[in-house]
Amino acid sequence: MATPAEFLNYIDSNKDAFFARLRDAVAIPSVSGDPARRDDVLRMGDYLESQLKAYGVETKRAELGEQVSEGKTLKLPPLVLGRIGNDPGKKTILIYGHFDVQPAAKSDGWNTEPFELTHDSKSGRLYGRGSTDDKGPILGWVNVLQAHHELQKPLPVNMRFCFEGMEESGSEGLDDMIYAEVKKGKDSWFHGVDAVCISDNYWLNTRTPCLTYGLRGIAYYKLHISGPGADLHSGAFGRMVHEPMTDLIHLMGKLVDTDGRILVPGVDDMVAPPNEEEKAIYNKLDYSIEDVEESVGAPIALSSDKAAVLMGRMRSSSLSLHGIEGAFYGVGAKTVIPATVCGKFSIRLVPPQTPENVTPLVQRYLDEEFKKLGSKNKMSCEYYHGGRPWVEDYKHWNYQAAHRATQAIYKQDPDYTREGGSIPVTLTFAEALGVNVLLIPMGRSDDGAHSTNEKLDVSNYLEGTKLLGSYLYEVQALTKA
Amino acid sequence: MATPAEFLNYIDSNKDAFFARLRDAVAIPSVSGDPARRDDVLRMGDYLESQLKAYGVETKRAELGEQVSEGKTLKLPPLVLGRIGNDPGKKTILIYGHFDVQPAAKSDGWNTEPFELTHDSKSGRLYGRGSTDDKGPILGWVNVLQAHHELQKPLPVNMRFCFEGMEESGSEGLDDMIYAEVKKGKDSWFHGVDAVCISDNYWLNTRTPCLTYGLRGIAYYKLHISGPGADLHSGAFGRMVHEPMTDLIHLMGKLVDTDGRILVPGVDDMVAPPNEEEKAIYNKLDYSIEDVEESVGAPIALSSDKAAVLMGRMRSSSLSLHGIEGAFYGVGAKTVIPATVCGKFSIRLVPPQTPENVTPLVQRYLDEEFKKLGSKNKMSCEYYHGGRPWVEDYKHWNYQAAHRATQAIYKQDPDYTREGGSIPVTLTFAEALGVNVLLIPMGRSDDGAHSTNEKLDVSNYLEGTKLLGSYLYEVQALTKA
Ligand SMILES: [Zn+2]
Ligand SMILES: [Zn+2]
Ligand SMILES: [Zn+2]
Ligand SMILES: [Zn+2]
Numbered sequence: 016m017a018t019p020a021e022f023l024n025y026i027d028s029n030k031d032a033f034f035a036r037l038r039d040a041v042a043i044p045s046v047s048g049d050p051a052r053r054d055d056v057l058r059m060g061d062y063l064e065s066q067l068k069a070y071g072v073e074t075k076r077a078e079l080g081e082q083v084s085e086g087k088t089l090k091l092p093p094l095v096l097g098r099i100g101n102d103p104g105k106k107t108i109l110i111y112g113h114f115d116v117q118p119a120a121k122s123d124g125w126n127t128e129p130f131e132l133t134h135d136s137k138s139g140r141l142y143g144r145g146s147t148d149d150k151g152p153i154l155g156w157v158n159v160l161q162a163h164h165e166l167q168k169p170l171p172v173n174m175r176f177c178f179e180g181m182e183e184s185g186s187e188g189l190d191d192m193i194y195a196e197v198k199k200g201k202d203s204w205f206h207g208v209d210a211v212c213i214s215d216n217y218w219l220n221t222r223t224p225c226l227t228y229g230l231r232g233i234a235y236y237k238l239h240i241s242g243p244g245a246d247l248h249s250g251a252f253g254r255m256v257h258e259p260m261t262d263l264i265h266l267m268g269k270l271v272d273t274d275g276r277i278l279v280p281g282v283d284d285m286v287a288p289p290n291e292e293e294k295a296i297y298n299k300l301d302y303s304i305e306d307v308e309e310s311v312g313a314p315i316a317l318s319s320d321k322a323a324v325l326m327g328r329m330r331s332s333s334l335s336l337h338g339i340e341g342a343f344y345g346v347g348a349k350t351v352i353p354a355t356v357c358g359k360f361s362i363r364l365v366p367p368q369t370p371e372n373v374t375p376l377v378q379r380y381l382d383e384e385f386k387k388l389g390s391k392n393k394m395s396c397e398y399y400h401g402g403r404p405w406v407e408d409y410k411h412w413n414y415q416a417a418h419r420a421t422q423a424i425y426k427q428d429p430d431y432t433r434e435g436g437s438i439p440v441t442l443t444f445a446e447a448l449g450v451n452v453l454l455i456p457m458g459r460s461d462d463g464a465h466s467t468n469e470k471l472d473v474s475n476y477l478e479g480t481k482l483l484g485s486y487l488y489e490v491q492a493l494t495k496a
Numbered sequence: 497m498a499t500p501a502e503f504l505n506y507i508d509s510n511k512d513a514f515f516a517r518l519r520d521a522v523a524i525p526s527v528s529g530d531p532a533r534r535d536d537v538l539r540m541g542d543y544l545e546s547q548l549k550a551y552g553v554e555t556k557r558a559e560l561g562e563q564v565s566e567g568k569t570l571k572l573p574p575l576v577l578g579r580i581g582n583d584p585g586k587k588t589i590l591i592y593g594h595f596d597v598q599p600a601a602k603s604d605g606w607n608t609e610p611f612e613l614t615h616d617s618k619s620g621r622l623y624g625r626g627s628t629d630d631k632g633p634i635l636g637w638v639n640v641l642q643a644h645h646e647l648q649k650p651l652p653v654n655m656r657f658c659f660e661g662m663e664e665s666g667s668e669g670l671d672d673m674i675y676a677e678v679k680k681g682k683d684s685w686f687h688g689v690d691a692v693c694i695s696d697n698y699w700l701n702t703r704t705p706c707l708t709y710g711l712r713g714i715a716y717y718k719l720h721i722s723g724p725g726a727d728l729h730s731g732a733f734g735r736m737v738h739e740p741m742t743d744l745i746h747l748m749g750k751l752v753d754t755d756g757r758i759l760v761p762g763v764d765d766m767v768a769p770p771n772e773e774e775k776a777i778y779n780k781l782d783y784s785i786e787d788v789e790e791s792v793g794a795p796i797a798l799s800s801d802k803a804a805v806l807m808g809r810m811r812s813s814s815l816s817l818h819g820i821e822g823a824f825y826g827v828g829a830k831t832v833i834p835a836t837v838c839g840k841f842s843i844r845l846v847p848p849q850t851p852e853n854v855t856p857l858v859q860r861y862l863d864e865e866f867k868k869l870g871s872k873n874k875m876s877c878e879y880y881h882g883g884r885p886w887v888e889d890y891k892h893w894n895y896q897a898a899h900r901a902t903q904a905i906y907k908q909d910p911d912y913t914r915e916g917g918s919i920p921v922t923l924t925f926a927e928a929l930g931v932n933v934l935l936i937p938m939g940r941s942d943d944g945a946h947s948t949n950e951k952l953d954v955s956n957y958l959e960g961t962k963l964l965g966s967y968l969y970e971v972q973a974l975t976k977a
Contacts, residue, residue: 231731235829244793250712250917253814253844254756255788255805257796260817261752268749271742273869275735307736312725315737315872324736333734335833336741338824343840345821348716348880350842352816359824361831363734388754391796399829436731 017171017492018423018485025162026481030473033158033480034141036066037471038132040114040150041143047092047115047184050084056092056180059114063153063178064095070160072097072176075204077196079181079188091188092180096196096204099160100173106494107173108487109208109448111440112153112215113182116145117465124467139473146471148464152214152457152483153178155476159484171491175208179440182215190443197447210413210490211444211452214483218459219432223301224421224482226414227454229329229433230441232364232404234373237340238266238381239357242392247352257390259356260342266394267358269384271334275317275327277362279380282332285368289330296431297322297329310460329433332373333363361401363435370401405442405452406433413451416489423489424482455486498652498973499904499966506643507962511954514639514961515622517547518952519613521595521631522624528573528596528665531565537573537661540595544634544659545576551641553578553657556685558677560662560669572669573661577677577685580641581654587975588654589968590689590929592921593634593696594663597626598946605948620954627952629945633695633938633964634659636957640965652972656689663696663921671924678928691894691971692925692933695964699940700913704782705902705963707895708935710810710914711922713845713885715854718821719747719862720838723873728833738871740837741823747875748839750865752815756798756808758843760861763813766849770811777912778803778810791941810914813854814844842882844916851882886923887914892932897970904970905963936967 026033045059046052064074076093083089092115100107119129127133132143141151156176163170181187196203218225240259247256269278277283289297300321307316307324316324327333341356343349362373378396385394407414409431421429438454445452457479463469507514526540527533545555557574564570573596581588600610608614613624622632637657644651662668677684699706721740728737750759758764770778779802788797788805797805808814822837824830843854859877866875888895890912902910919935926933938960944950 233731233831235831237829242792242794242796247792248917249814249816249818249842250714250844250915252792252809253816253916254798254808254812255916256792256794256798257754258756258816260819261754261756264745264748264817265754267745273738273742273746273871275739275742311723311728311733311737313723313737313872315723317735317737327735328733331735333730335730335734335739335831336745336823337730337830337832338741338834339820340825340827342817342825343819343821344823344825348718348840348842349818350714350716350816351818353819359829361730361829363731390754391794434731435734435736436729 017488019488021166021168022162022484023481025166026158026477030477033154033476034134036154036157037141037146037151037476040154041132041145042130044130045115045180046118047181049118050087050089053089056115057090060092060095060180063114066157067095067097067160067176070157070164072099072160077192079192082187094192095176095178097176098174098204100170102173104495105172106209106490107175107207108490109175109177109205109211109444110156111177111211111213111444112156113149113179114153115180115183116148116150117183119144126468140470141473141476142468142470144469146469147458147462148469149182149215151471151476152479155214155457155480155483158480159487162484171488175205186440189440193443193447205448208448208450210450211448212413212486213438213441213452213454214457215438216434216454216456217462217464218456219300219302219430220306221459221461223427223430224425225430225432225456226409226417226421227432227434227456228409228414229406230404230437231435232369232402233361233437234364234370234401235361235399236377237357237359237397237399238263239355239395239397240392241355243352243354246354249350249352252352257392258352259392260353262385262388262390262392262394263339263356263358265388266381266384267336267360270360271336275333277332277334279377281376282362282368282373286330286332286365289326294322297325300325300430300432328435330365332365332368334360336360364404366404366406369403370398374398402437402439403442405445407445407452411451412490412493413453416493417453417455417486419489420482420485423485424478455482498969500969502647502649503643503965504962506647507639507958511958514635514957515615517635517638518622518627518632518957521635522613522626523611525611525625526596526661527599528662530599531568531570534570537596538571541573541576541661544595547638548576548578548641548657551638551645553580553641558673560673563668575673576657576659578657579655579685581651583654585976586653587690587971588656588688589971590656590658590686590692590925591637592658592692592694592925593637594630594660595634596661596664597629597631598664600625607949621951622954622957623949623951625950627950628939628943629950630663630696632952632957633960636695636938636961636964639961640968643965652969656686667921670921674924674928686929689929689931691931692929693894693967694919694922694933694935695938696919697915697935697937698943698945699937700781700783700911701787702940702942704908704911705906706911706913706937707890707898707902708913708915708937709890709895710887711885711918712916713850713883714842714918715845715851715882716842716880717858718838718840718878718880719744720836720876720878721873722836724833724835727835730831730833733833738873739833740873741834743866743869743871743873743875744820744837744839746869747862747865748817748841751841752817756814758813758815760858762857763843763849763854767811767813767846770807775803778806781806781911781913809916811846813846813849815841817841845885847885847887850884851879855879883918883920884923886926888926888933893971893974894932894934897974898934898936898967900970901963901966904966905959936963
């Protein structure tokens, strides 16, 4: 184990200071989605910057300009960039995190005031908005900096920081800023970065730490069918004309099977079956069918084979039918023949799928199937938006370091997970910097990010802080050889 | 021709009085659906009753009690019943009509004030709410009464009247009232009725008078599918669980074909194919594919065979998919997996189909198809509401009389039509009285009942008045033999 006991002891001895830090941060309601809270987001950025400075980090604000929201012009919260260490004998690690949070109000069903950190010593939990998403993790890094500063120990790696205040609101301006910063070459605050580390997701369960090496992409589609000039009455026109809803339902029914199989030819086929090594990863994951069914609230898992179900989320594409615009959606009964309807569906993507290579398959297939219907209505399938999937090389030293750190702190091997959703900045860093990106969560699956009664377990906060520090030492140990 | 010239001349000579009568009626905004207009509905009933009385009709109000609307208790407008004539040597004809109207506001897109009858002498049209639905037709009967009263001519038949003020708002209380009145036997105001005549629908086109001898029924269904305990995120759960929308779309797609064929086994089969005589009726109808496509605003007729398309509406059942409750219906994109969805569809029925014999077929079929899917979600198909179809014997003297009257007044044979929608009171009279019911429209297909700029052509109002009177004479002529 490469991590000095001195550092670990410091964390144990100063937990009250760390709680106080998280309390101060949670008390700032930095809700990026609420224009009335924009000043709090800016204040939270200031707070974070002052903490970094206090522990010897050189900082800079990267202004992102303005945003127009509900007719008001609002200043976008600047990125807080930081750098510490320039030792050419050490690796340089870029840390990303976000200091804005989701909205929260006691009246939503919180048991405590959402913007007052509540330490429930019985359950060992810290309740509060942002506790786990993402203030706990970013303050974990600050705790690591404090420890080294107070102990007057040099950090085992050079560190760079990129903290954002608009993550919960679409990360406006972030990607452009990252690409612009990278372009500066030697003058870039990202210059020389060897790997990226992000702590902004969760364990697969409540028991086992994990490392996350993949995220699905997405391609969102709108399937338009139009016929009559206006809505018709089914009494007057039923069985006289081609009804757009009939065509739409038929086409949507040709996209995906009840068992989740994507029926668009070629889409599922793009994905190679798992090799033995990969299969072993899924079989090893500490997650059961019962876990799935408990989290969805019904016994509706697609299979009784745990690995198959987990692969469904992590290494398979999926196609979900979200709904229909233009049809009758109210309670009660209406005998309308809707004139124009639009089916919404999306495909979650895994490599080598991309919106660019999947979209032509979807559109060609729907064209063919629509032709087969023999309808006189008009059909078009619009690609609406999307993003590429990301899968990382989990044998890279960046992951090995995190693996060893997990063993050192948690005394167990981490799960290796891929997430079904997307964290777009991951792909941006991977593409803009061309380096390995590691996702190393601090919190558990039941933390309730974005939900009421968001929490972070005390043990996750403190052991998580140790984990982050230990990871840096393992990077050093693995790469100095 | 059985109609005295004296009567026909009277109509031609008194058109200004008839216009004034329609103007007075249109000026009373008897909107039954607007609680604020309830007094106007009552006032319109009074006006109508006073007119009937003025021409020798004995009247009675049948109170229907109260209604609770938006928390307010409102008096239901009483039925206006009437009777004139008790000659045992004459047939007794019951007339139904309604004196309430749909809402209307100039700002909806009217070119004129909706509650001011506007006579456009260039086009020969009378614009105003209720002009064609149904104040014009009921005042047509009053015009007939006036003519006979002024000319001191006895009516050729005994007449009974049943005028309603809640037709546009679900005819609350009407059916019960009719059954209760019939039960009174000799004391019933419907006692001795030999046939019913209703003028509350429209020609198939703008050129040819018609007689309507059929209406489709309806069976409305809600197809429920539920799975997860709450909506899920498609990133986190796509391809892990059975998605209710996938199942719903598959089941809805198994109900009806693009060409309108109902896929529920046994439903279409119940309906016997048309015999030669019936086919001749459809081929003879003055209606083209172009008429269909002009009225729907797109070239989407199911066939290029006019008779086939008309039979689709008039003598075939139809199944329309109206929409989905519980799924995403907004503009834009949402990556939700809806937890509980409900598909709405309905089947228009023709004899011998009824909600009672069709519903078990629908439910059994959906049960079987759902089983085939192999989904772990829950499905149920709820019969929500419905009504039986109605088809009348169009060779009955009641129709023959109307046929001859049409020839006499319009110098052409009427079209024989069946409507795709329903007029529930028709079935109620047919069942409660056990007599032949005739639908004899006054207005044209383009009158715009329920729409902006509702109109009645002057010629339809005046010739229509003659037609109604002439029909009574033809009844007498046909039945006294
Ligand atoms: Zn986050
Ligand atoms: Zn978040
Ligand atoms: Zn009407
Ligand atoms: Zn109406």
